[in-house]
Amino acid sequence: MKEQRLLADYLRSNWIFYVFAILSTTVANIVQSYYPKVLGSFTDTLQGGRITEAVIADYAFILLSIGVAYGILGGLGQYTVMRLGRKFEFSTRRKLFRHFTALSESYYSKHGIGELLSYVMNDVTSVRESISQGINQTTNAVILILSAIVMMSLSSIPLYLIGICILPLLTIPWIVVIFGPKIRSRSRKVQESLAKMTESAEEQFGGIRVTKKFAVEPIMRARFGETVDRIRDNQLRLVRLSSLFQAILPFMGALSLIITIAFGGYLTIRGSITLGNFVSLTLYLRMIVNPLQQIGNVINTMQRSRASLERVNSLLCVRPDIVEAEQAGPLHRPEGGIRIEGLTFAYPDSSKPALQDISLNVAPGKTLGIIGKTGSGKTTLVKLLLRIYDPPAGTVWVGGEDIREVSLESLRNHIAYVPQDGFLFSTTIRDNIAFSNRDLELAPVEKAAKQAQIYENILGFPDRFETKLGERGITLSGGQRQRTSLARGFIKNAPLLILDDSVSAVDAVTETKIIENLRLGRKDKTTIIIAHRISALKHADEIIVLDEGRIVQRGTHRQLLSDKEGIYAALYAIQEEGTRYAEGK
Numbered sequence: 245m246k247e248q249r250l251l252a253d254y255l256r257s258n259w260i261f262y263v264f265a266i267l268s269t270t271v272a273n274i275v276q277s278y279y280p281k282v283l284g285s286f287t288d289t290l291q292g293g294r295i296t297e298a299v300i301a302d303y304a305f306i307l308l309s310i311g312v313a314y315g316i317l318g319g320l321g322q323y324t325v326m327r328l329g330r331k332f333e334f335s336t337r338r339k340l341f342r343h344f345t346a347l348s349e350s351y352y353s354k355h356g357i358g359e360l361l362s363y364v365m366n367d368v369t370s371v372r373e374s375i376s377q378g379i380n381q382t383t384n385a386v387i388l389i390l391s392a393i394v395m396m397s398l399s400s401i402p403l404y405l406i407g408i409c410i411l412p413l414l415t416i417p418w419i420v421v422i423f424g425p426k427i428r429s430r431s432r433k434v435q436e437s438l439a440k441m442t443e444s445a446e447e448q449f450g451g452i453r454v455t456k457k458f459a460v461e462p463i464m465r466a467r468f469g470e471t472v473d474r475i476r477d478n479q480l481r482l483v484r485l486s487s488l489f490q491a492i493l494p495f496m497g498a499l500s501l502i503i504t505i506a507f508g509g510y511l512t513i514r515g516s517i518t519l520g521n522f523v524s525l526t527l528y529l530r531m532i533v534n535p536l537q538q539i540g541n542v543i544n545t546m547q548r549s550r551a552s553l554e555r556v557n558s559l560l561c562v563r564p565d566i567v568e569a570e571q572a573g574p575l576h577r578p579e580g581g582i583r584i585e586g587l588t589f590a591y592p593d594s595s596k597p598a599l600q601d602i603s604l605n606v607a608p609g610k611t612l613g614i615i616g617k618t619g620s621g622k623t624t625l626v627k628l629l630l631r632i633y634d635p636p637a638g639t640v641w642v643g644g645e646d647i648r649e650v651s652l653e654s655l656r657n658h659i660a661y662v663p664q665d666g667f668l669f670s671t672t673i674r675d676n677i678a679f680s681n682r683d684l685e686l687a688p689v690e691k692a693a694k695q696a697q698i699y700e701n702i703l704g705f706p707d708r709f710e711t712k713l714g715e716r717g718i719t720l721s722g723g724q725r726q727r728t729s730l731a732r733g734f735i736k737n738a739p740l741l742i743l744d745d746s747v748s749a750v751d752a753v754t755e756t757k758i759i760e761n762l763r764l765g766r767k768d769k770t771t772i773i774i775a776h777r778i779s780a781l782k783h784a785d786e787i788i789v790l791d792e793g794r795i796v797q798r799g800t801h802r803q804l805l806s807d808k809e810g811i812y813a814a815l816y817a818i819q820e821e822g823t824r825y826a827e828g829k
């Protein structure tokens with residue numbers, strides 16, 4: 245697994261901007277560090293009785309120049325790093341999204357959407373903060389402290405006095421080493437609990453209709469409350485530690501200042517140093533206290549963002565389960581039918597096979613019907629055909645090629661899959677139908693809608709094909725959703741069409757019309773129909789009956805009915821009886 249170095253790579257590719265930001269901040273702080281020296285010298289001039297109007301004007305001009313230079317250079321540095329931080333945020337979100345789209349279904353079956361959102365939102369923001377604030381403030385603080393110390397050393401203040409005064413500051417690296425890892429580990433816990441809360445919120449919103457129908461709002465509120473409490477506990481633990489850390493650093497600065505005033509004051513009274521020296525020394529030490537506070541702040545932010553960065557980096561390390569063979573090329577004969585031989589498959593975390601010893605042939609242009617109890621392996625078979633999960637090598641061929649040897653894009657481009665729960669996006673009906681090619685003219689969209697028997701319904705919507713669905717639009721009924729999803733599958737006009745229980749929510753008359761349209765529209769194309777209702781697949785050239793992952797019966801509708809002891813005939817009898825009962829015969 246390749247180690248991810250998101251931030252390091254970003255800094256490397258933008259190093260010139262960082263150097264610019266650091267340089268301008270450095271120069272700004274060096275300029276700023278002249279401030280106490282100028283004031284000290286002014287005090288000595290004042291005390292020596294050499295003050296004149298011209299001298300005051302000179303000092304005023306110098307102080308003004310320092311202020312203006314600091315403002316311009318410091319502002320430029322700040323702007324540059326802020327911009328870099330935002331750029332990092334956007335490019336990382338794009339990178340994460342690209343990565344998400346490459347991950348396999350098995351990853352999504354183990355990780356909730358809320359958790360993934362948390363990476364994109366909370367963690368990326370936390371890293372951006374450390375880039376924007378961290379780099380600028382650290383440069384500011386370090387340069388200010390260093391230049392204060394250098395300026396002190398270059399002044400006529402005795403070195404031993406400076407040494408004694410800054411003694412408490414020398415403990416800072418040690419304090420950082422002790423607190424740093426602890427803050428990071430507590431931050432990681434906060435980020436993890438934030439991810440849990442986002443996940444819980446996402447689930448609660450998603451299931452709000454069920455919650456309301458079952459009137460279990462108090463239970464759901466309590467469950468959500470638990471995740472919030474967990475964040476609060478973790479946050480409080482972090483805040484306690486961070487505050488203590490942030491207080492200790494300036495305390496060390498204040499200690500230095502106290503020593504300066506006490507010891508420096510004593511030396512001034514004794515005449516060992518001038519009053520100007522004392523003023524400069526006090527101002528220098530005062531100047532150091534603020535940056536120390538900033539450093540505390542930055543280290544806190546950095547430790548927090550390091551925890552987030554580790555999370556994002558480890559997510560980027562996750563490799564998709566389904567990878568292409570090195571020489572994978574396009575499918576040469578996508579219309580060439582399907583062959584499955586000796587296919588046995590178990591899901592990654594399951595010991596029991598979902599499919600066992602499956603062998604079948606679908607000749608080009610033919611229709612295969614698959615029927616079987618719930619959980620018998622029908623969808624699994626389709627997922628393997630699409631390589632959403634990988635079948636063992638040498639078991640599944642399309643157009644005579646092992647699907648593990650062809651490119652994923654080519655394989656999936658040549659298959660139109662209409663799943664049981666066709667997801668619709670919050671956009672127009674037209675965009676939902678023309679999902680695989682949004683540049684399509686209206687005519688093919690209308691044709692697909694007609695084939696899926698949803699055309700008349702769409703004409704009744706306020707903006708017809710331009711009607712928006714979802715949050716800001718209309719809500720479709722279950723059957724309408726299913727038929728819109730069907731139209732999306734039809735419009736692709738792929739060599740292989742798979743309908744996975746895709747007409748279960750429509751009435752018998754509409755189902756018959758859809759199946760008829762399908763037969764006429766896809767005369768020479770291969771089709772797989774999975775259904776629970778025999779009426780949806782009885783016209784198929786071959787029907788297989790799955791039971792506990794095995795093919796237990798196969799043949800045409802007629803052949804299967806003739807086996808009176810078989811599951812198919814039993815199913816047919818039950819369904820026929822149901823229809824007769826419903827029709828009151």
Ligand SMILES: Nc1ncnc2c1ncn2[C@@H]1O[C@H](COP(=O)(O)OP(=O)(O)OP(=O)(O)O)[C@@H](O)[C@H]1O
Nearest residue numbers: 353591594598616617618619620621622623624625
């Ligand atoms: N991602 C998964 N991980 C582990 N087991 C799974 C996964 N998806 C399905 N299964 C299991 O595999 C078996 C077959 O499931 P599959 O979805 O193929 O059944 P199905 O025949 O399509 O059922 P239905 O008619 O209800 O849609 C079931 O026992 C199911 O619990």
